[in-house]
Amino acid sequence: MNPSFGSRLRSALDEHGPLCVGIDPHEALLDAWDLPQSAEGVRAFGLTVVEAAAGRAGVVKPQVSFFERFGSRGFAALEDVMSAARSAGLLVVADAKRGDIGTTMAGYAQAWLEPGAPLEADALTISPYLGGGSLTEAITRALPVGKGVFVLAATSNPEGAAVQQARVAAEPAGPADETVALRVTRDVTALDAAGPALRAMDPSVRALGSVGLVVGATIDRAAFALDDDTLRTVPLLAPGFGAQGAAPGDLRSRFGTLAGNVLASESRSILSAGPDRIAATIEERAARYQEVMGG
Amino acid sequence: MNPSFGSRLRSALDEHGPLCVGIDPHEALLDAWDLPQSAEGVRAFGLTVVEAAAGRAGVVKPQVSFFERFGSRGFAALEDVMSAARSAGLLVVADAKRGDIGTTMAGYAQAWLEPGAPLEADALTISPYLGGGSLTEAITRALPVGKGVFVLAATSNPEGAAVQQARVAAEPAGPADETVALRVTRDVTALDAAGPALRAMDPSVRALGSVGLVVGATIDRAAFALDDDTLRTVPLLAPGFGAQGAAPGDLRSRFGTLAGNVLASESRSILSAGPDRIAATIEERAARYQEVMGG
Numbered sequence: 001m002n003p004s005f006g007s008r009l010r011s012a013l014d015e016h017g018p019l020c021v022g023i024d025p026h027e028a029l030l031d032a033w034d035l036p037q038s039a040e041g042v043r044a045f046g047l048t049v050v051e052a053a054a055g056r057a058g059v060v061k062p063q064v065s066f067f068e069r070f071g072s073r074g075f076a077a078l079e080d081v082m083s084a085a086r087s088a089g090l091l092v093v094a095d096a097k098r099g100d101i102g103t104t105m106a107g108y109a110q111a112w113l114e115p116g117a118p119l120e121a122d123a124l125t126i127s128p129y130l131g132g133g134s135l136t137e138a139i140t141r142a143l144p145v146g147k148g149v150f151v152l153a154a155t156s157n158p159e160g161a162a163v164q165q166a167r168v169a170a171e172p173a174g175p176a177d178e179t180v181a182l183r184v185t186r187d188v189t190a191l192d193a194a195g196p197a198l199r200a201m202d203p204s205v206r207a208l209g210s211v212g213l214v215v216g217a218t219i220d221r222a223a224f225a226l227d228d229d230t231l232r233t234v235p236l237l238a239p240g241f242g243a244q245g246a247a248p249g250d251l252r253s254r255f256g257t258l259a260g261n262v263l264a265s266e267s268r269s270i271l272s273a274g275p276d277r278i279a280a281t282i283e284e285r286a287a288r289y290q291e292v293m294g295g
Numbered sequence: 296m297n298p299s300f301g302s303r304l305r306s307a308l309d310e311h312g313p314l315c316v317g318i319d320p321h322e323a324l325l326d327a328w329d330l331p332q333s334a335e336g337v338r339a340f341g342l343t344v345v346e347a348a349a350g351r352a353g354v355v356k357p358q359v360s361f362f363e364r365f366g367s368r369g370f371a372a373l374e375d376v377m378s379a380a381r382s383a384g385l386l387v388v389a390d391a392k393r394g395d396i397g398t399t400m401a402g403y404a405q406a407w408l409e410p411g412a413p414l415e416a417d418a419l420t421i422s423p424y425l426g427g428g429s430l431t432e433a434i435t436r437a438l439p440v441g442k443g444v445f446v447l448a449a450t451s452n453p454e455g456a457a458v459q460q461a462r463v464a465a466e467p468a469g470p471a472d473e474t475v476a477l478r479v480t481r482d483v484t485a486l487d488a489a490g491p492a493l494r495a496m497d498p499s500v501r502a503l504g505s506v507g508l509v510v511g512a513t514i515d516r517a518a519f520a521l522d523d524d525t526l527r528t529v530p531l532l533a534p535g536f537g538a539q540g541a542a543p544g545d546l547r548s549r550f551g552t553l554a555g556n557v558l559a560s561e562s563r564s565i566l567s568a569g570p571d572r573i574a575a576t577i578e579e580r581a582a583r584y585q586e587v588m589g590g
Contacts (some may be wrong), residue, residue, distance in 0.1 A: 026398050065402030072374055075367035096393055099422055101452045103321050107360030118366025127394055129424040129447050131454025152424050157396045159426025166461035166475050180461045187416025
């Protein structure tokens, strides 16, 4: 039996701390790195980040959009980057925010989470506008083969609140008048068959499930009704660290008892160091997070 | 200046009627068509559908997930299929349901809606879990170059209602306590700069904007609060025809005065005819829709 994504993530967090290094080769960064606006440019960019992150961080997160803009050749570059990362012992979270229903959603799981697939990652970000339950086919395929997902739940962009804080009419078995973010969270975490066993463990074990959430670092979690008990064993991918405003020192104040579940994602703050300084920057940032976490 | 996507879609609807042919090479259909489960299989499948649709329908809709599962080689196949379709005079709606924010969302527009991009389509489906406003970068890039989008609004899968019918707290300038689907609709259609001029035209012109919505054929539109006036100049991509339950004859009863804005998407009902019968099936289905529409 494969070790679960949650257990692999726990090991990575224990060994390297919470830093997740974004691989975001957008136009301005390619220019700043003196790389061409092409598939070759994003490949070179990604491979440099992977080499710098290997041994210094536990997780990398390629932003698929920036590879996708070069079509099939961009995806070939992404395959090389993700394969290099996994060979170097990094966990790879493909940030693709895919979302659909039924067999179509299953196709996205086959693309990103099937062992041996060209675009094989360790986890995929997915989007629940079609309802948390619409993601079932992807989640139930991913977990048994040791893969994970991070479902968009409560994001820090201001436009997100209208959807994510909207109120769902009460269900007979559910809380009264819950937020969309909470309803999605309940729906998708219920698909992790290991959930009840993980929650029954002593909290000191810090067990993690394999269905995670994307939760912005700078949000007011209470506005989304996402309380600590609901999230106790849920991995949290938290964009918003670094250039977007949150500092390593904020990890404990913002996430409290959940701080140990957090993957703190930084992109621009690290990538803007440029190819010559990126390894040192990752090392320095990773050390600061580990300090904060008492590692 | 480029003709707008909305005007190109109006011409296609006028010439060929509302049928939109899905290109969904999922596992079971590849088997049924005696094609390999590979990039070569989905390429052959897609090219056959394009050849059958050319001259018989106005629009095709490749389901990106089924190509994506073969990684970069699957995307190379999709490039070939979309390029063949556009060369044959078909409008191509890439059904990718992408959704992100800022420069990342712009990257998806570059990938699918930039003239000359390897994956160039005429329109892209996009997903608003991060809020309608999060899609701004894609929409404002797409429209000036004659491209369009279909934003997920009100879908027919049962899990969708929890998110899409949830209630957004009232805004000072907006309707009281609106649904997520309506709020998203207001946010994204406001990004079509041509909107006010189109709405001022005589209804007999049947002008269409370039920001469309995905609205399930079988939904109860009232439950999502999407009224006829809000949608009067909005293109509607309606999955749910064919195998999923709605028949050509339902177009007028379900969409009323909006029937002329609808792209009726069928996939399985057409594709299951197999490679030898698909051209005849498209011809027959297209004729039935045209009959219903009085064409």
